[in-house]
Amino acid sequence: xxxxxxxxxxxxxxxxxxxxxxxxxxxxxxxxxxxxxxxxxxxxxxxxxxxxxxxxxxxxxxxxxxxxxxxxxxxxxxxxxxxxxxxxxxxxxxxxxxxxxxxxxxxxxxxxxxxxxxxxxxxxxxxxxxxxxxxxxxxxxxxxxxxxxxxxxxxxxxxxxxxxxxxxxxxxxxxxxxxxxxxxxxxxxxxxxxxxxxxxxxxxxxxxxxxxxxxxxxxxxxxxxxxxxxxxxxxxxxxxxxxxxxxxxxxxxxxxxxxxxxxxxxxxxxxxxxxxxxxxxxxxxxxxxxxxxxxxxxxxxxxxxxxxxxxxxxxxxxxxxxxxxxxxxxxxxxx
Amino acid sequence: xxxxxxxxxxxxxxxxxxxxxxxxxxxxxxxxxxxxxxxxxxxxxxxxxxxxxxxxxxxxxxxxxxxxxxxxxxxxxxxxxxxxxxxxxxxxxxxxxxxxxxxxxxxxxxxxxxxxxxxxxxxxxxxxxxxxxxxxxxxxxxxxxxxxxxxxxxxxxxxxxxxxxxxxxxxxxxxxxxxxxxxxxxxxxxxxxxxxxxxxxxxxxxxxxxxxxxxxxxxxxxxxxxxxxxxxxxxxxxxxxxxxxxxxxxxxxxxxxxxxxxxxxxxxxxxxxxxxxxxxxxxx
Numbered sequence: 001x002x003x004x005x006x007x008x009x010x011x012x013x014x015x016x017x018x019x020x021x022x023x024x025x026x027x028x029x030x031x032x033x034x035x036x037x038x039x040x041x042x043x044x045x046x047x048x049x050x051x052x053x054x055x056x057x058x059x060x061x062x063x064x065x066x067x068x069x070x071x072x073x074x075x076x077x078x079x080x081x082x083x084x085x086x087x088x089x090x091x092x093x094x095x096x097x098x099x100x101x102x103x104x105x106x107x108x109x110x111x112x113x114x115x116x117x118x119x120x121x122x123x124x125x126x127x128x129x130x131x132x133x134x135x136x137x138x139x140x141x142x143x144x145x146x147x148x149x150x151x152x153x154x155x156x157x158x159x160x161x162x163x164x165x166x167x168x169x170x171x172x173x174x175x176x177x178x179x180x181x182x183x184x185x186x187x188x189x190x191x192x193x194x195x196x197x198x199x200x201x202x203x204x205x206x207x208x209x210x211x212x213x214x215x216x217x218x219x220x221x222x223x224x225x226x227x228x229x230x231x232x233x234x235x236x237x238x239x240x241x242x243x244x245x246x247x248x249x250x251x252x253x254x255x256x257x258x259x260x261x262x263x264x265x266x267x268x269x270x271x272x273x274x275x276x277x278x279x280x281x282x283x284x285x286x287x288x289x290x291x292x293x294x295x296x297x298x299x300x301x302x303x304x305x306x307x308x309x310x311x312x313x314x315x316x317x318x319x320x321x322x323x324x325x326x327x328x329x330x331x332x333x334x335x
Numbered sequence: 336x337x338x339x340x341x342x343x344x345x346x347x348x349x350x351x352x353x354x355x356x357x358x359x360x361x362x363x364x365x366x367x368x369x370x371x372x373x374x375x376x377x378x379x380x381x382x383x384x385x386x387x388x389x390x391x392x393x394x395x396x397x398x399x400x401x402x403x404x405x406x407x408x409x410x411x412x413x414x415x416x417x418x419x420x421x422x423x424x425x426x427x428x429x430x431x432x433x434x435x436x437x438x439x440x441x442x443x444x445x446x447x448x449x450x451x452x453x454x455x456x457x458x459x460x461x462x463x464x465x466x467x468x469x470x471x472x473x474x475x476x477x478x479x480x481x482x483x484x485x486x487x488x489x490x491x492x493x494x495x496x497x498x499x500x501x502x503x504x505x506x507x508x509x510x511x512x513x514x515x516x517x518x519x520x521x522x523x524x525x526x527x528x529x530x531x532x533x534x535x536x537x538x539x540x541x542x543x544x545x546x547x548x549x550x551x552x553x554x555x556x557x558x559x560x561x562x563x564x565x566x567x568x569x570x571x572x573x574x575x576x577x578x579x580x581x582x583x584x585x586x587x588x589x590x591x592x593x594x595x596x597x598x599x600x601x602x603x604x605x606x607x608x609x610x611x612x613x614x615x616x617x618x619x
């Protein structure tokens with residue numbers, strides 16, 4: 001039973017990735033803009049162009065190019081970046097940790113802020129703190145992440161400059177790590193100076209990404225909590241001496257978390273999409289920033305690699321959400 | 336006479352629009368007594384139970400005095416009141432399907448209160464939980480303790496809730512229509528179980544119900560409510576003796592109870608003139 005569901009899941013993953021590959025491969029070749037033109041200096045001859053086109057395989061038909069690329073990908077070769085002249089897989093994997101850490105930090109902040117808002121709003125339901133939470137939710141939802149980014153730069157970069165507005169780490173700081181997971185590895189190795197500096201760089205972009213999601217979490221979770229608080233089991237918990245806050249946190253929260261978890265699963269993928277523009281805004285050296293460079297330069301192999309990686313990331317996130325769902329809800333564990 | 340377990344005097348509960356859902360209610364329940372609290376929908380019987388437990392919905396205003404074991408609950412700060420209620424009073428809720436937390440196993444839900452209120456070690460609490468589950472006629476105790484609520488039937492869940500209510504050795508149990516959500520055969524069994532545990536432990540019970548049949552089976556005394564006011568307090572036996580004792584309204588409620596054993600049982604709602612008399616009486 002379990003084996004069958006794993007296999008069907010893997011088949012679905014393969015089909016999804018193939019679909020993404022077809023779409024992205026076709027789209028970026030149909031779109032205007034020629035990568036070869038970007039590579040050559042002005043005044044290059046037609047022969048030069050033809051030579052380069054042959055070198056990169058652009059002289060072949062679209063289906064032929066796709067098959068060649070897919071074969072290579074199947075063997076783990078994602079091609080070479082046209083601009084950087086380095087293997088795509090290498091480039092992408094080098095940047096992935098930066099984006100993952102940023103996205104996870106944003107998720108953490110969103111869950112913390114949204115969860116806090118929901119608990120406070122439900123605890124003081126019908127009173128002014130709930131109104132405050134609702135107002136915050138409205139503002140959080142109506143301002144997009146990049147605008148939050150600009151606002152934060154103004155606040156904590158200019159008016160009260162306590163945070164770093166650009167980059168991922170102070171370039172003067174010697175980074176002596178074996179992976180690019182600066183925070184995770186830094187924490188494990190106890191390099192507090194480095195972690196502190198990376199956090200000072202990451203906090204603003206992470207916060208900018210997290211605020212809209214935090215607002216959504218606060219709204220949905222508060223509604224679910226309020227619904228749970230009408231049920232008899234919370235009534236019984238009160239009779240057994242739990243304070244209202246403890247009724248919410250230790251009895252209702254796990255039940256109310258289920259719809260919110262679905263929301264987080266869906267919205268987290270949007271959040272990762274949001275890293276593209278927010279990373280650009282903060283000159284943060286992650287995948288998103290690299291994606292913009294790749295698009296501007298028509299670096300087709302690199303675009304393909306990044307998009308495929310994003311697609312894989314979305315799939316992994318959805319899987320993780322499904323697994324957590326079963327963990328939280330005993331009704332899903334059997335049968 | 337010994338001190339009452341529950342004494343309510345001059346209790347009124349007002350809605351935000353100043354409508355009184357409970358109106359100058361007096362009630363005195365002696366140790367070991369099973370007191371039925373009966374009335375039609377909206378009579379305020381569940382509100383009275385909630386007021387005793389301190390779980391009235393937000394926005395309702397309460398005046399008057401509620402004394403449990405000689406302690407005036409309304410005089411206490413909220414946190415102390417909560418602790419005192421938890422120590423001395425339990426609730427058997429109405430709907431067993433929503434009264435257990437779906438994501439926690441039965442064992443945890445039964446033992447939590449014992450550990451927190453009495454400070455018993457978890458193992459002692461677990462042993463008591465198992466013991467009580469046997470007393471409410473659950474056969475597969477070990478399995479039930481490990482189960483989640485959705486793995487048990489409604490009747491099983493209500494037994495678990497009854498066991499949990501007795502687990503903390505309360506002096507007073509508020510049973511809020513505990514059989515209403517169950518079908519007839521399970522109802523009888525549940526009533527027998529509550530009655531059995533009550534007699535064994537001598538716990539005082541405030542039994543909220545709209546069913547005169549249940550009143551006759553379980554209680555020694557009845558308090559009849561109408562429109563938030565007490566119609567009368569009367570011995571159950573006297574009321575059901577058929578000798579014309581009790582208020583006309585109470586007797587009309589008994590007649591209104593459908594008789595399941597006869598196919599030609601008459602439909603006998605409370606006559607309008609009884610209601611009219613009662614309302615006139617209450618405005619006086």
